[in-house]
Amino acid sequence: MMDRRQWLFALTAVSCLTFGLVAQDAAPAPVPAGPIKVEEHFSKWDYPKEVTVPEGSQLYLVVKGDTLWDLGQRFLGNPFAWPQIWDKNKWIKDPHWIYPGDPLIIPVAAKTVAGAGQVAETPGDVLNVTPDRKVATRTRPEEYGFTFQDFIRLPYLAPRGAEAQFRDLGAMTISGRQAARRQFLGDTEVVYLSGGADRGVKVGDRLVVLKVAKRNLVHPTNKQRGVLGDVVQQVGVVRVTTVNPKGAIAHIERSLDAIEVGYKVAPFTEPANIVAQLRKDVVGPVPLKEPVGTIVYARENHEISANNEMIIIDQGADAGLKVGDILLSARTRTWPVGDDPKAQGRAEEKTTYYVGQVMVVKVEEHTATCRILRAKEEMIAGDVVTK
Numbered sequence: 001m002m003d004r005r006q007w008l009f010a011l012t013a014v015s016c017l018t019f020g021l022v023a024q025d026a027a028p029a030p031v032p033a034g035p036i037k038v039e040e041h042f043s044k045w046d047y048p049k050e051v052t053v054p055e056g057s058q059l060y061l062v063v064k065g066d067t068l069w070d071l072g073q074r075f076l077g078n079p080f081a082w083p084q085i086w087d088k089n090k091w092i093k094d095p096h097w098i099y100p101g102d103p104l105i106i107p108v109a110a111k112t113v114a115g116a117g118q119v120a121e122t123p124g125d126v127l128n129v130t131p132d133r134k135v136a137t138r139t140r141p142e143e144y145g146f147t148f149q150d151f152i153r154l155p156y157l158a159p160r161g162a163e164a165q166f167r168d169l170g171a172m173t174i175s176g177r178q179a180a181r182r183q184f185l186g187d188t189e190v191v192y193l194s195g196g197a198d199r200g201v202k203v204g205d206r207l208v209v210l211k212v213a214k215r216n217l218v219h220p221t222n223k224q225r226g227v228l229g230d231v232v233q234q235v236g237v238v239r240v241t242t243v244n245p246k247g248a249i250a251h252i253e254r255s256l257d258a259i260e261v262g263y264k265v266a267p268f269t270e271p272a273n274i275v276a277q278l279r280k281d282v283v284g285p286v287p288l289k290e291p292v293g294t295i296v297y298a299r300e301n302h303e304i305s306a307n308n309e310m311i312i313i314d315q316g317a318d319a320g321l322k323v324g325d326i327l328l329s330a331r332t333r334t335w336p337v338g339d340d341p342k343a344q345g346r347a348e349e350k351t352t353y354y355v356g357q358v359m360v361v362k363v364e365e366h367t368a369t370c371r372i373l374r375a376k377e378e379m380i381a382g383d384v385v386t387k
Contacts, residue, residue, distance in 0.1 A: 041101030042187065042237075042253040044148045044270075045092055051103050057088070062102040068095050075106045094273055097147065145276030145324075145359040145373055152236055153256040155213055155299065155310055157367040159229035162212045169266040171210065172199060175247075177261055184258035191238060193248040193265060201240055201248045207265035209236040209255070219296055219314065220381040228367070231297055231312065233257075238265060276359055276373050279326050284353040286330040286386065291319045293327070293385040296367070305379045309372050311358065313385050316366045323363055327370065327385040329355040331377070355379060 035050040036059060053059050060071070072082035086095045088105040098104070158165035176192035177185060185191065195201055213233035219225040236255030240248050252259060293315035298305040305311055315321055331353060336346040355377050358370035372379060 036103075038103045039101060040239075041099070043099040043102050044097060045099070045102065047091060047102050051105070053105065056107070058106050060104045060106050062098050062100055062104060064100045066098060066100075068098065071104070071106070096144070143276045143278070143373070144273050146271070146274040146361045146371055148271060148273075149256070150308075150310075150361065150371055151271045152208075152234055152254060153299075153310065154362060154369055155231050155233045155297065155312060156362050156369045157217065157229045157297070157312055157364060158232050159364070159366065162215070162230040162232055165230070165232055166210070166264050166266070169210075169264075170199070171264040171266040172201075172207075174209070174259070174261050174263045174265060183260060185252060185260065186255050186258065187252055189252050189259075191250055191252065191259070191261075193240075193250060196244045196246050196248040198246050201243050203240055203243055205240040205267070206253070207238050207240070207250065208234050208268040209238060209252075209259055210264040210266060211235055211257075211260075214297070217297060219294070221294055222314075225314075228296060228314070235259060235263070237268075274324055274359070274361070277326060278373060279328065279357060282328065282354050282357070284330075284351075286328055286352045286354050288330065288352060288384065288386045291315060293319065293368075295329070295379060295381050295383045295385065298379070298381055305372055306375045307372055310361075311370050311372065311379060313358075313368050313370060314366070315385070316364045316368045318366055321360050321363055321368050323360055325360040325387070326373070327358050327360065327387060329358055329372075329375075329379055329383055329385050331355050331383050352384075355383060358385060 068082040172195040178190035214231040235257040238250040242249040297312035356375035362369040
């Protein structure tokens with residue numbers, strides 16, 4: 001098997017051979033005969049851990065910013081040929097999402113040009129590919145309302161308190177870190193867990209990281225409801241690499257907020273992507289359909305929330321909500337009417353107007369977490385939501 005450093009050097013040379021670009025000093029890079037090991041990295045997909053490159057193809061490692069669309073242009077000379085790459089890498093379940101480090105088999109041939117190095121050749125079956133509007137509409141949804149990245153930063157309400165929630169989940173504690181002088185931890189860093197084989201932990205397990213974002217949340221407009229519970233925030237995912245009898249070692253695969261010693265980790269089920277079906281009935285005044293919900297929490301340290309952020313509302317399964325529901329967010333306004341100059345004697349009118357759309361992404365019995373899809377104005381605690 002080729003030494004990894006030798007292979008990476010060869011791969012770098014091959015990766016430079018984009019359409020129309022001549023590598024003046026590079027000799028043809030040989031395709032390794034045996035399987036190539038893929039370094040462990042964060043990816044939503046179950047990527048192959050070893051790759052054997054077929055004849056007439058080459059291997060490419062995704063870097064930050066890559067899309068299949070761009071790679072179609074780079075290697076096949078036509079961005080609309082991206083399905084040719086996807087077809088060779090069917091372990092990618094959603095072509096909109098590829099991650100740095102993901103290994104891609106690229107169906108590209110190469111030919112030698114006299115007096116030069118190598119020039120990438122556009123395969124004949126994609127040379128004249130043009131956009132197929134029907135296919136594009138079917139395979140490229142307009143918008144995802146919920147993805148794995150959203151799952152990692154999702155807040156939700158624990159009505160009996162965070163500690164009771166952690167016990168129900170069988171959560172363990174991040175009790176130490178490899179970087180002893182570092183308080184705030186991020187991607188690729190190593191943490192130590194308070195449970196191991198005694199808690200059924202296995203090498204390869206992925207665990208979601210949890211913290212308490214707010215204790216004793218009070219309803220913003222209905223004080224009679226009292227304390228609603230504690231807000232638990234998901235902030236990342238770790239993967240177990242070593243299991244000891246009563247402890248385990250894991251590395252942080254992905255974090256969207258700083259992770260600290262003392263945070264909890266718990267098993268989770270891989271979430272599915274949800275396509276957002278935006279509503280068209282957004283003209284005002286917005287009719288409020290019972291039961292009307294209220295925004296009770298915006299993401300930690302945010303007094304206002306905008307597109308793509310998360311909110312918690314005071315309606316849940318008991319109000320018939322389910323994951324994927326699209327709700328309209330509205331704000332009420334009153335104004336005085338009549339000609340009585342005395343403020344106390346004047347009547348008032350009341351109306352509502354459209355603020356945005358949110359999608360339900362997690363449902364509890366009495367509350368739900370929503371992702372903001374559209375926000376005409378910033379949403380605040382106390383705004384209403386309606387079906």
